[in-house]
Amino acid sequence: MNMAYTNLAIYFIILTALAIPLGKYINLVFDNKITFFKFAEKPIYALLQTSEDEQHNWKQYALSLMLFNIAGAVLLFMLFMLQKFLPLNPQHFDKLTWDLALNTAISFIGNTNWQAYAGETTMSYFTQMFGLAVQNFLSAATGIAVLLVLIRGFSRGTVKTIGNFWVDITKA
Numbered sequence: 001m002n003m004a005y006t007n008l009a010i011y012f013i014i015l016t017a018l019a020i021p022l023g024k025y026i027n028l029v030f031d032n033k034i035t036f037f038k039f040a041e042k043p044i045y046a047l048l049q050t051s052e053d054e055q056h057n058w059k060q061y062a063l064s065l066m067l068f069n070i071a072g073a074v075l076l077f078m079l080f081m082l083q084k085f086l087p088l089n090p091q092h093f094d095k096l097t098w099d100l101a102l103n104t105a106i107s108f109i110g111n112t113n114w115q116a117y118a119g120e121t122t123m124s125y126f127t128q129m130f131g132l133a134v135q136n137f138l139s140a141a142t143g144i145a146v147l148l149v150l151i152r153g154f155s156r157g158t159v160k161t162i163g164n165f166w167v168d169i170t171k172a
Contacts, residue, residue, distance in 0.1 A: 030148060030171055041170050048166045055161035061149055064165035065142065069109050072138060076105040079131040089124035096122065108132060111139035141172035148172075 028034045032052050045051055056064065079086070080101035084094050096104070100117060107114040113136065117123065123132065145168040152162045 030168065037171075041167075044170045045167070048170075050164060050166045052164070052167050054164050054167075056164050057160055058149075058153070058162055061162055061165045065145070068165070068169065069142065072135060073105045073109045076108060076131050076135055077101050079127055080104060083124050083127050086124065086126045088126035088129070091124065093122060093124050093127075108135040109139060111136075111143055138169075141169050144172040145169050 025034070041052075080096040081098070082095065083089065084092070095101070096117070103114070103116055108131075119128075145165060148168050149162050149165075156162065
């Protein structure tokens, strides 16, 4: 058997073996039964003026999700347009064209990360670190929150609440 197939088989065996324990751990974290990071979550909840006990209906959850992503897209777009004036730009890159900035911001918000620019020849260090890298993390966290709310919606059936977006995004 080829070594690549052996490695692939070992990978799938390990992945399968870890699926159930990891799934149970993630469930405990999002059900607030494991609170190891509570010290870091509490100040974020205070800043967002929410708590773990506050529940949203689907409209509140969707509105929070949309506002979060719209704010992220606007901030990322502005970062691209102001890149010339921001620190950590030793190559003195100019701003992006508005259409490239909008396209890139939307693609990073939607977690497609479609890149129509040439990385280090277009984006400053600041833009890459505080724009693209942060948004890579936040878009993945948003995806986890959407998956959680979908699971809750199916599993809770007739319950009118589906969790709290701000708590889910913080934990993710």
